[in-house]
Amino acid sequence: MTDGVAERSRPRDRILETAQDMFHKHGIKGVGVDAITEAAGTNKMTLYRHFESKDELIIECLRATAAKGAAVWDEFEAEHPGDKLAQLHAWVRKVADMLASDSRGCDMANAAVELTETDHPARRVIKELKEAQRDRLVSLCRDAGIGQAELLADTLSLLFEGARVSVQTVGSEGPSAQFVRMAESLIASFRAR
Amino acid sequence: MTDGVAERSRPRDRILETAQDMFHKHGIKGVGVDAITEAAGTNKMTLYRHFESKDELIIECLRATAAKGAAVWDEFEAEHPGDKLAQLHAWVRKVADMLASDSRGCDMANAAVELTETDHPARRVIKELKEAQRDRLVSLCRDAGIGQAELLADTLSLLFEGARVSVQTVGSEGPSAQFVRMAESLIASFRAR
DNA sequence: CTAGGGTGTTACCGGTCTGTAACTTTCAGA
DNA sequence: TCTGAAAGTTACAGACCGGTAACACCCTAG
Structure with missing residues (x-):
């Protein structure tokens, strides 16, 4: 039906x-x-x-968008099975695409900005989802054979997060336009250690 | 309260x-x-x-906070007269202090997240102020004798912006905790070339 | 002392918001 | 065909929002 x-x-x-x-x-x-x-x-x-409430709807939306994000990571694995380094580069390209095509940033980060009450039920969910994202990037870096995988993942995370914010303030022609170059040279320098 | x-x-x-x-x-x-x-x-x-309106008040607030930020740069110049590299390191330390002491991020970035109407009068002001911030950081990098000053400044900008957002989502113990290390090694690598 | 501008007070307007109550309609499955 | 649950409709409650009108007050400059 x-x-x-x-x-x-x-x-x-x-x-x-x-x-x-x-x-x-x-x-x-x-x-x-x-x-x-x-x-x-x-x-x-x-x-x-x-x-049961708008807050509950917000939380479900955040979970849904996070699930979509996780699905993208699965696509990387499908496109480059076992080749973690290729998946990392695919992630960089994907981020660049997002920066160019969307000017409204990360839903979770935006929600954290808007929901300022420290005990808002969505804040806990945001933290969990963001930590899961970070864990996945760390794993990817580590499985790609990179030493100091945590540091690289955190650096890439901040660059990513910053780029998505920068697009909202000054547009995609600002600092975020250099994201790919930054990320690639970062990965290269970590691999060279 | x-x-x-x-x-x-x-x-x-x-x-x-x-x-x-x-x-x-x-x-x-x-x-x-x-x-x-x-x-x-x-x-x-x-x-x-x-x-004349709440929007006008918002704009005046953004200008005021940006002016306070500019005053901090002047302090760097006063503390390290002529030593642009020292000023750059002072900036890194200052950012780290902000990340540790404040969990609510950049007012301009937050405003850009909240004011989603593309023609909102505050958006133009936000863009202007953010571009002025970037210009100042670029100048500092260039005057510190760093080649590719724009790229370093943009990278530091994204790290900074990302760190301030990250503090809001996962707290100061997340990726932003490594900001100083990231920034310092970035500066070192740019100086080494 | 007095005039007048800056300020405080109260009440109000029209609109929007989340959330609920009570009722009617639709429609698939037995 | 009948039934029962899901979905639609209308109306409303109570709070908050940005913004304005009218008027009373205070304080200082002249």
Whole structure:
């Protein structure tokens, strides 16, 4: 029955997908639940039947976007099976693509900026997801045979994070335009040790 | 709560100071003008006599914080007159101090995250101020006798920006903890070529 | 002393926000 | 065909938002 278009998927999925998109574009505090449900072709009551609050919806959105990010890493493994160094370079290229095609940065980082209450339930999730991302990059660096894998991974992480922020402040022609060169020479210098 | 009210200055100055502090702590959309004026020991009408809108207040706050940042650079020059390399290292130490003592990142970057409308009046100001920051760091690198000063400055910028974001997502014990090490070895490698 | 500008106070406007209640409609499966 | 759960609809509550009007007050310059 539901073999057709994703457009006519179940309301919960539509809400989740639409919310991710709208939170990403307009920010969490910049979009209300009414706007989300309308864009998703449903209504507020249905949203609150599937999510107990907006905060809960935010958390589910963050988990969903993180899952999409994890899927990209799996693609790297599929494209370069066993070749961790090639996967690392694929990651660099992927990041460059994101910087060029999207000007709204990382959803998790943006959420951390917007949700300033230290005890906000989403903050814990953000930390967990970001730490998982870091662990995966560290593993990739280590499995690529790089000494000081943690330091390289952390440096690349900061460059990445900084680039995504820089795109939002000065655009993609700013410092982030040099990301590939920075990352590649960094990887080269770590490999040379 | 602990919103210090500079009691004996003019209302406009108190509002500006208080707004900077509250925007920094709670975010721009997380603070209403009523809360600002109350914390500043005044009232909403007085705010609107000095600032034509909240957006205008936001812009003035961004300019003020940028001016404070510029003053720090002047301190470096005063502490290490003519020694541009020492000033660069002082900058690295200063950044590390900020990362350790403040968990709310850069006001300009945070504002860019929160104010998603592409035509928001503050966005132009943010871009100008960030470009001025970059220019100053480039000049410092160049005057320190470093070849490829632009590339070093941009790399340091991204590391800095990324570190300030990382502190917000995973805390000061995350990747940003290695900032000094990253920056110092970067500077060394650029000087060595 | 007095005039007047800066400031404080109160009330209000129209809009938006999250979240809920009560009811009706739709539709798949038995 | 009947049934029951999921989904849609309308209305509303209560709070907060940015911004304005009208008026009372205070304090200093003249």
